[in-house]
Amino acid sequence: MAISDNQKLDYLFKKLGLGATKTDTVFNKLAANESIPSPLLIRGDTIWSSSGSIPSVIPSATNSFVEIQTVVETSQDITATPNRTWITGITDWIPTEFGSTYLVNVYIHTSGDAAGAEILANKVFTTGSGNNDEWFFDYQSGVLNFIGDNLPVGKSFTGKSVYISGATYAGTKGVAPSAGTTSAITGLQTQIDSIISNTDPETLDSLTEIVNAFQKTDASIPPAQEFVGDGATVSYILTDAPENVESVDVYVNDVLQRPSIFGITGTTLTFNETPAFSDDIYVKYRYPFATMTAPNVESIENQHLNLVYTSNQYTGDDSTTQYNVQPGHSVHSVLVIVQGSILPPTLYSISNTILTLNTAPTPGAVVDIRYLPV
Numbered sequence: 001m002a003i004s005d006n007q008k009l010d011y012l013f014k015k016l017g018l019g020a021t022k023t024d025t026v027f028n029k030l031a032a033n034e035s036i037p038s039p040l041l042i043r044g045d046t047i048w049s050s051s052g053s054i055p056s057v058i059p060s061a062t063n064s065f066v067e068i069q070t071v072v073e074t075s076q077d078i079t080a081t082p083n084r085t086w087i088t089g090i091t092d093w094i095p096t097e098f099g100s101t102y103l104v105n106v107y108i109h110t111s112g113d114a115a116g117a118e119i120l121a122n123k124v125f126t127t128g129s130g131n132n133d134e135w136f137f138d139y140q141s142g143v144l145n146f147i148g149d150n151l152p153v154g155k156s157f158t159g160k161s162v163y164i165s166g167a168t169y170a171g172t173k174g175v176a177p178s179a180g181t182t183s184a185i186t187g188l189q190t191q192i193d194s195i196i197s198n199t200d201p202e203t204l205d206s207l208t209e210i211v212n213a214f215q216k217t218d219a220s221i222p223p224a225q226e227f228v229g230d231g232a233t234v235s236y237i238l239t240d241a242p243e244n245v246e247s248v249d250v251y252v253n254d255v256l257q258r259p260s261i262f263g264i265t266g267t268t269l270t271f272n273e274t275p276a277f278s279d280d281i282y283v284k285y286r287y288p289f290a291t292m293t294a295p296n297v298e299s300i301e302n303q304h305l306n307l308v309y310t311s312n313q314y315t316g317d318d319s320t321t322q323y324n325v326q327p328g329h330s331v332h333s334v335l336v337i338v339q340g341s342i343l344p345p346t347l348y349s350i351s352n353t354i355l356t357l358n359t360a361p362t363p364g365a366v367v368d369i370r371y372l373p374v
Contacts, residue, residue, distance in 0.1 A: 003132075003134055003136075003147055003148060004132075004149065006026055007025060007026065007148070007149075009026075010022060010025070010026035010031070011136070011147065013031055014031045014034050014038075015038055015040075015138075016040075017031065018031050018032075018034065019037060019038060019039045019040070020034035020035070020036065020037060020038055021034060021036040021037070021038040021138050021141045021143045021145070022034065022136070022138075022145055022147070023036060023077050023079070023080040023084065023085035023143065023145055024080040024081055024084050024085065024145075025081075025084075025149065028080070028081050029079075029080060033079075035079065036087070036141055036143055037141065038138050038140050038141040038143070039140065040140075044174065045173065045174055046173055047173060047174060048169050048171060048173060049171065049172050049173060049174055049175065050064075050065050050171030051169070051171070053171060054098050054169070054171075055099070056098065056099040057101050058094075058101040058102050058166075058167050059167075062170065063170075064170065064171065065169070065170055065171040066094065066168075066169070066170055067167060067168045069088075069090065069093075069164065069165060069166050069168055070118070070165050071107065071114045071115075071117045071164070071165050072090060072114075072163065072165070073111070073112070073117075073162075073163055074086035074087055074088050074089075074144065074162045074163065074164060075087050075161075076161075077143070080145075082157075083146070083151055083157040084146055084151070085143060085144065085145045085146070086143070086144045086145075086161075086162040086164075087142065087144075088142035088143070088144070088164050090142045090168060091140060091141060091142050091168075092142075092168050092169040093137070093139040093140070093142055093166055093167070093168050093169075094139065094166070094167045094168060094169055095139040095140075102166065102167055103126070103166075104137050104144075104164050104165060104166035105118070105123060105164070105165040105166065106123065106124050106125075106126075106135060106137070106144060106162060106163070106164060107119075107122040107123050107124070107162070107163040107164075107165075108122055108124055108152065108157065108161075108163075109122045109160060109161065109163055110159060110160060111159060111160060111161040112161075118163070118165060124152045128148055128152070128153075129152070129153050129154065131150055131153040132148040132149045133146065133148045133149075133150040133151060133152045133153050134146070134147055134148040135148070135152075137164070142164075144162060144164060221285060222239055222240040222285045223285075224282060224283060224284045224285065225238060225239060225282075225283045226280070226281065226282050227281040228278060228279070228280065228281065229252075229274075229275030229276055229277060229278060229279030229280075229281060230277055231274065231275075231276055231277035232274060233274070233275070234270055234271045234272075234273075234274050234275070235270040235271075236268070236269050236270075236281065236283075237267055237268060237269075238264075238267045238268070238269055238283065239267070240267065240285065241266050242264055242285065245259035245262065245263060245264050246259060247264075247285070247286055248264070248269075248283055248284065248285055248286060249283070249284040249286065250269070250281070250282070250283050250284075251280075251281070251282040251283075251284070252279055252280070252281055253279055253280050254280070254282070260272075261273070269283065305373075307373040308373065309370070309371065309372070309373065310371050311368060311369060311370040311371060312324070312325065312326075312368075313366065313367065313368050313369070314366075314367040314369070315364060315365070315366060315367065316338070316361025316363060316364065316365035316366075316367055317360075317361075318360055318361070318362055318363045319360050320360055320361075321356055321357045321358075321360045322355065322356050323354075323355050323357075323367065323369065324353055324354065324355075325350060325353055325354070325355045325369060325371075326353065326371055327352070327353050328374055329371060331345035331348060331349060333371065333372045333374050334350070334355070334369055334370065334371055334372065335368075335369070335372070336348055336355070336357070336367070336368075336369055337367075337368040337369075337370065338357075338361050338365055338366070338367055338368075339365045339366055340366075343357075347359070355369065
């Protein structure tokens with residue numbers, strides 16, 4: 001006899017409607033009384049990210065993606081009618097959608113004797129014996145329910161347990177990042193590791209300068225100011241001199257004011273209309289580079305200035321000591337490199353556009369003059 005439509009509908013309602021495991025007939029346990037979760041396999045944290053590696057035929061031994069479960073002794077669900085529902089306590093059983101060989105095998109045998117359970121005489125089949133005694137196994141929750149109207153005909157449950165054999169998923173879970181994202185994260189981690197482990201003095205000095213620049217920029221933002229209207233005062237003194245009215249946000253009683261409502265001269269903020277008595281006036285400074293007439297010390301770097309570095313090259317002849325250089329430079333704004341060695345400023349002088357070396361370079365020696373921005 002086939003499973004009744006009432007039992008099928010009850011299962012679907014409990015499974016799809018409430019995400020619960022069916023453990024008893026519709027007559028003995030309503031959907032609201034089912035307490036074992038059985039969510040659909042769609043949650044990001046429970047997605048089988050390696051499901052594509054599950055073979056279509058159940059393997060003979062456990063591997064990285066499939067764990068073989070042999071005669072797992074279950075425990076009876078005491079909230080259901082006696083012997084109706086049995087719990088493995090194991091989730092993520094691989095269902096038959098991956099292949100028919102993943103259909104679990106069910107045995108009824110003496111409790112505590114798993115070794116003797118897996119024989120044909122103890123086995124009960126999913127289609128039952130033709131007496132409306134079928135079973136249904138919920139692969140996600142690991143729960144077996146005798147879904148037919150009757151328990152297995154001809155089987156005694158006295159001193160017995162239900163044993164389940166099958167396979168569970170053993171791979172990774174969660175939404176796996178794309179190959180590009182993984183590569184980017186790996187590259188970023190490599191850079192971070194390199195920075196953390198770097199002991200080069202010049203690199204460490206650069207990192208220190210970057211950190212200091214961020215700290216100084218953050219510290220340069222003036223704190224907000226508050227005033228209270230007295231019904232007569234229209235001008236208020238600020239702690240800083242914003243560049244213009246667009247450089248501050250002014251609130252009166254928590255309402256942002258248009259720039260046309262006030263004016264700024266130096267450190268004085270003046271309203272066009274007198275704030276009323278007890279009005280709350282709040283002045284917030286914007287980002288420092290938008291609010292300050294002069295940039296913060298050390299807040300501007302070479303990359304912001306678009307500086308150009310140039311050079312001249314000459315060849316020594318054992319007699320020439322004077323070379324033309326660009327105007328506006330001194331011994332401290334040029335680097336003189338002779339045959340790969342940087343000369344100290346004491347070994348040359350600059351007058352107008354003439355650089356004079358104390359000693360003439362040897363024949364063929366490369367004289368490289370590099371200019372620093374001035």
